[in-house]
Amino acid sequence: MSKANLSATIALAVGSLFIAGCATKNYVKQSITPVDKKIEEVDQNSQKRDSSQVTDINKTNQQVDEDEKKLSATTEIARTADNESKSATAKANQNSKDLNDLRNVVANIDDFKPAAEPTVVHFKINRDNLSEDEKAKLDQIAMQIGSMQRYFITVEGFTDQTGTKAYNDQLSQKRADQVISYLVGSHDIPVYRIHVVGLGDQKLIDEGKGKEARKASRRVEITIFTAKPLTTASNGGN
Secondary structure, eight states, X not given: OOHHHHHHHHHHHHHHHHHHHHHHHHHHHHHHHHHHHHHHHHHHHHHHHHHHHHHHHHHHHHHHHHHHHHHHHHHXXXXXXXXXXXXXXXXXXXXXXXXXXXXXXXXXXXXXXXXXXOEEXXXXXXXXXXXXXXXXXHHHHHHHHTTOSXXXXXXXXXXXXXXXXXXXXXXXXHHHHHHHHHHHHHHOOOGGGEEEEEOTTSSOSOOOOSHHHHHHHSEEEEEEEEOOOOOTTTTTOO
């Protein structure tokens, strides 16, 4: 074979290989490109699906949180209602007991006797406020009552003989009211156990018109009445 023919043959072979290589690259490219696109689509779909799942999970968690809050609120409302119901029942029971106690006092009023001599608190002229010394006397009354069950208290207000009858009646009532306010407010003595009256200058301690005589009459007298505990027989039982 001549040198020219050999060169031509080699050139033709190289050209064929180059053309074949290009064809192979194009084939590979054409084959891989759709796969890459498919992978990209799958990846995008996967991302969308993951994002959707995350959103759904977040919504579910949010709903769970809201349900828990609603449940807690409902539980608290139920607890409050239960407490209020128990409180109302306790108050009703206490009111019923207090009413029965009062009925016993009224029904058996003749059984009650003074537990001791009246306690006397004094007031300054034209005044109805309690001094600290007089409050201390009322504190002693509260201690004396202690755990008594059958008792009631009389509170009688008085004035001296100066002033008009209408004014004295009003002032004596105000003095008695101050005593009741202190006993009830400071010592929780049931108000239904207290009988009060303002008598003005009807019962003077001293008929004299001197300073000391008038001072003795400006007063409130507090008396505790007690009775023996009721027995089954006295209640009409067997």
